Amino acid sequence: MTTQKLSRRKFVAVAAGTAAAGSVLGLGGMKLAAASTPVKILVNGVAVNSKGARIEDGTTLVPVRFVSEALGAKVDWDGTTNTVSITGTDVAPAAPGEAPALPWTYVELDPKVTAKLGYEHYFSHGGCASAAYVAIVSQLKEKVGYPWTTLSDDMWRYGAGGAAGWGTLCGALNSAGMVLGLAAGTADGNAMINELYEWYSSSELPTKDHEEYCKYPNQITTVPRSPLCHISVSVWSNLAGVSAASEEKFDRCAKVSGDVAAKAVTMLNEYWAKGGKLDFIAAWKPKEEFAHCAGCHTLANAQPKTQQGKMNCVTCHDDHTK
């Protein structure tokens, strides 16, 4: 199967050349057929949903949504003005069985709006991983459409509490990392993950950006020193003197989820404002307190060559060199 790349300009021309009426497109000059004849629609040779397709007064009417979406465009219906809006994206639609090529089209998002959405979705959507993910992707579904519209809003529910409550990777970092990879491609997305995880590990969290709408303003902050849910949450809860299953801790993690989502879109905004360049972020380096460990224990020159990872060693190990 080949994937047909459809540029925005080309698609608009296609859309303008055919009259949109309600939810169906009129195709003039089609051969007359009996009203009961089923109409089949092939887009690039592949059958798409033809529900509602019919022949009326010699004109073949086909549903504009299914056809447009099969071509990678986004369709909006404005009931107040009876207007169908079809917007093309620069992402080539995938042929069946193929994934759309990365990166997917990204548009600038407001970090403040994103932070608040992250906070809210923590409660409405099942925890940290869904929160950061839905905060960003719901906006891209609306502003860009395909291929973001192919993603389920529920796919990150398992990530809450470091995956089903296991306390491994912070769910917000995990899902935001996925979005970075989709919106910038794997290599540049990974560079942004380095930046995001390091920022998280070394920042006072939660930030004070949620004071206006949160349930527990003015909470204490901690520097997680780790991307792990277990360390991040346990140290904060211990210092705050609250249970890890308390409303106060939920509020803290809702804020942190919003913070992570906001940091991710801030990077993506800058990245795409520079036409897809990473020059605004420094290459990841281990922090001073464990830089000397990595000198002997990284995968490349470990003694023995066993250690994998970029996390701060001394959150878990004693420094045997001191």
Ligand code: HEC
């Ligand atoms: C100068 C090189 C060097 C540095 C620096 C270094 N290590 Fe090691 N480390 C070793 C060697 C050699 C061993 C022993 C391997 C063995 O005996 O099998 C070791 C063993 C370990 C072990 C295995 C447990 C043990 O006691 O055998 C851990 C864990 C470890 N190091 C963690 C760290 C951490 C954390 C740091 C930084 C705070 C660090 N190392 C710094 C060389 C180094």
Ligand code: HEC
């Ligand atoms: C989240 C906690 C954590 C972090 C962070 C961490 N480690 Fe470990 N590491 C462990 C645990 C737990 C083990 C398994 C220990 C065992 O079973 O003996 C381990 C195993 C090791 C071993 C093998 C030890 C052995 O007994 O065979 C080495 C070497 C090691 N870590 C080095 C490092 C270095 C270097 C870093 C930093 C770059 C690091 N670790 C970061 C928790 C951690």
